[in-house]
Amino acid sequence: MTAVDDLPTPSILVREDRLEANLHTMQTACDQAGIDLRPHIKTHKLVPIARRQLELGAKGLTCAKLGEAEAMLASGVREIFLAHSLVDHRQANRIAALAEHLEELRLAVTSEAHLEVFQPLIRKVNRRFKVMLALDTGLDREGIRRDESAQRVASTIDADPLLELTGLYSHEGQFYGANHSQRVEDVERLLDRICGLRDAIDPTLEVWPGCSVSARAVVDVAAGRVQAVRPGAYVFGDLSLTQNANVMPWENVALQVLATVVDKPTPDLALIDAGSKTFSSDRTAQGISAIPADGRKLEVFKVNEEHGYVRGEDLGQVNVGDRILLVPAHVCTVVNLTDEVQLVGPENKIRSTWPVDARGKSQ
Ligand SMILES: Cc1ncc(COP(=O)(O)O)c(C=O)c1O
Incomplete structure (x- = not known):
């Protein structure tokens, strides 16, 4: 599996x-x-x-x-x-x-x-x-x-x-x-x-x-x-429901974006392979697109199409090639941008790959 x-x-x-x-x-x-x-x-x-x-x-x-x-x-x-x-x-x-x-x-x-x-x-x-x-x-x-x-x-x-x-x-x-x-x-x-x-x-x-x-x-x-x-x-939760509106505990957030750190051009900036084509351009009121699920003090503060810009106090722990789990600012637009989602069961095993049935069905 x-x-x-x-x-x-x-x-x-x-x-x-x-x-x-x-x-x-x-x-x-x-x-x-x-x-x-x-x-x-x-x-x-x-x-x-x-x-x-x-x-x-x-x-x-x-x-x-x-x-x-x-x-x-x-x-x-x-x-x-x-x-x-x-x-x-x-x-x-x-x-x-x-x-x-x-x-x-x-x-x-x-x-x-x-x-x-x-x-x-x-x-x-x-x-x-x-x-x-x-x-x-x-x-x-x-x-x-x-x-x-x-x-x-x-x-x-x-x-x-x-x-x-x-x-x-x-x-x-x-x-x-x-x-x-x-x-x-x-x-x-x-x-x-x-x-x-x-x-x-x-x-x-x-x-x-x-x-x-x-x-x-x-x-x-x-x-x-x-x-x-x-x-x-x-059903999923996101930064809007947890941090902004405070109606959902952090540990209940069910959807995460798995991204890879692809570059660290300066000591205070890491780039990940998820940008606006993954997160959309929706951000929190503070201008944040996503933060790590594990609580590290990092934030995706800017997105281009294929890059997310990451900064924060804990950037010293981040290396090129690392994989990061992120909670997006607004979950609805993330789902609409992906062909499929991975259903994760116990021990991080993928139980199913679900095609997003109504993806892009805006007509
Ligand atoms: C008409 C309508 N009903 C219900 C909802 C669901 O709201 P929420 O995404 O806050 O759960 C929305 C969300 O945009 C909506 O536009």
Whole structure:
């Protein structure tokens, strides 16, 4: 059996025991609170992980793009929520075919402007869909900004025989950069906002917030107010969830990048063979692309396409030819850049090589 030591670099490793623990922990928390887990697959893009999430009790999957959802059908999923603003009439046949393969395909309505284009698209698809209305809760991306607008959208949907409004959803991406000591207060404000609007439109609507930073706090305090959460990054973790948001212990991070030190042009700079084509250009607020998993004081502070620039107090211990395990700043983009990930079991043995099924499925 291949071992981590035999792998070429850069390689993307997934620690099976940590992955399994992360999946269990989130599912158990949701089960105990009576809240459905509808994990976003944008992070892992892997059928075997989707299958495991469903086996453990996930009610359905969340995807951004049609291509991701099509790739996830192989997991046996029965319910998918496409949390994205669909507008393209060229996709009508694909939407119909996807719906045909599922018990439920829920779609998103993200603003009045979106609804104007979405309605003709759905007429072209010519099926009835449950829809969730996006509410902006501070990320300033998609989602209804004003309550009057939500009321108008709800009435328009109500009058459309092909659409059924079933709930409100939000994505609290702004929580990644928020003051974490106030998370419970922030989550309470978030729930007050969504539930207040829900009550004004129709108290029977479902409420689905979603983000790995807020998911556990939502689950802990929501008590009857929330029907589902849609975290994605919790399966692997990264610097955003551990160091920045402080919602995941370091030892739970399940995805690591294995890289090799290929040069040390000066005593205070090492170069590794993983750059922006491995880590993407996403960085932490401090400008860091990755740090070593073993706690050494080193950081990848700059990336070119095929090089990562490493500096830090412990650079004296680093030699050309060394292999380093790194935790990336943002895990979702790392997975989308690799053809396959290595599932690592006990004693650093490779248990499986998983092709990344929805890699690059952005259409
Ligand atoms: C609409 C939506 N839902 C859920 C998620 C999952 O959030 P996270 O990656 O923080 O777990 C995302 C992430 O971008 C998203 O855009």
